[in-house]
Amino acid sequence: MSDTPQRCGFAAVIGSPNAGKSTLVNALVGEKVTIVTHKVQTTRFAVRGVALADQTQIVLVDTPGVFAPKTRLDKSMVAAAWSGAGEADTIMHVVDAGARARMEHGGAKSGDSRMVEDDDRVTEGLKKTEQKAILVLNKVDLMPRDQLLAMSQELFESGVYSEVFMISAKTGSGVPQLREFIAGLMPEGVWHYPADQVADLPARILAAEITREKVYLRLHEELPYASMVETEVWKKLRDGSLRVEQSIIVERETQKPIVLGKGGSAVKSIGEASRKELEEVLGCKVHLFLNVKVDAKWMARRSHYKDVGLDFDV
Ligand SMILES: Nc1nc2c(ncn2[C@@H]2O[C@H](COP(=O)(O)OP(=O)(O)OP(=O)(O)O)[C@@H](O)[C@H]2O)c(=O)[nH]1
Ligand SMILES: [Mg+2]
Numbered sequence: 001m002s003d004t005p006q007r008c009g010f011a012a013v014i015g016s017p018n019a020g021k022s023t024l025v026n027a028l029v030g031e032k033v034t035i036v037t038h039k040v041q042t043t044r045f046a047v048r049g050v051a052l053a054d055q056t057q058i059v060l061v062d063t064p065g066v067f068a069p070k071t072r073l074d075k076s077m078v079a080a081a082w083s084g085a086g087e088a089d090t091i092m093h094v095v096d097a098g099a100r101a102r103m104e105h106g107g108a109k110s111g112d113s114r115m116v117e118d119d120d121r122v123t124e125g126l127k128k129t130e131q132k133a134i135l136v137l138n139k140v141d142l143m144p145r146d147q148l149l150a151m152s153q154e155l156f157e158s159g160v161y162s163e164v165f166m167i168s169a170k171t172g173s174g175v176p177q178l179r180e181f182i183a184g185l186m187p188e189g190v191w192h193y194p195a196d197q198v199a200d201l202p203a204r205i206l207a208a209e210i211t212r213e214k215v216y217l218r219l220h221e222e223l224p225y226a227s228m229v230e231t232e233v234w235k236k237l238r239d240g241s242l243r244v245e246q247s248i249i250v251e252r253e254t255q256k257p258i259v260l261g262k263g264g265s266a267v268k269s270i271g272e273a274s275r276k277e278l279e280e281v282l283g284c285k286v287h288l289f290l291n292v293k294v295d296a297k298w299m300a301r302r303s304h305y306k307d308v309g310l311d312f313d314v
Pocket of ligand 1: 019037038039041042063139142
């Protein structure tokens, strides 16, 4: 051990849906601790990941995107995003700089304007918090660098940012510098987690998340938002392998055949992809059984919120 005192603190990552928050958390940790897809509203609840920088432990809090909520689940997700920020020692606001640049300079894609609107929603929300945030311009690999300066100046006019970093969470460009900087902001204190722990989701919830990621990646249209995954059986077998039974829950009868696919092909490939990753993460052989259930009211069930730390009554 060195003589430098231990430091430990919380760093929340907030931003609009799809900005790259989860990708950034994984990049800062150096391992996958939270799921990532190309679809908006992937992260549904606060997920913690632990990054180390010398004697400093940074507990990263990945949050759901901030957007205009409609359903109960939406409201709980947005509330979780802000409460993650409220409890943190420092806040990073991740902005999809590529989307913003396309809105300003042409070539906008679908979703870009909503992204910018949601970012402004975050900036407005930050005005109400006492602390200044770090502005993280992400996805700089997708845009000309010379547009970044004007963009950060414009965002700085809001008065809510103390610092700006220009990064690509995907390629890792700028990520080590950001990690160093956040480490310097963490207060002195003992580490919250053992040195080798990077994630803190209970294994059965992590396993459900991994399968949900595969559902999102495989299924198109609006279906993913209407679905959830629940781990129902988790059993260590005598040979050291693990039996996991999960349900993919959808809202309507008509959605069931979509998840199953022709002759069960969709659910089979979701299961294979999930099992592979589970084996990697858990370090043992996994027997994964997926079943598709219809529950029109899953979004209205309190237990689905409580289990993952979401507030049902917001
Ligand atoms: N090109 C590029 N793509 C990125 C970068 N960061 C993230 N992405 C992609 O952007 C998409 C969304 O990434 P996520 O990390 O899931 O975004 P998020 O902000 O966590 O999204 P929600 O959980 O839905 O709020 C994925 O397809 C990522 O691969 C980046 O720096 N460059
Ligand atoms: Mg996410």
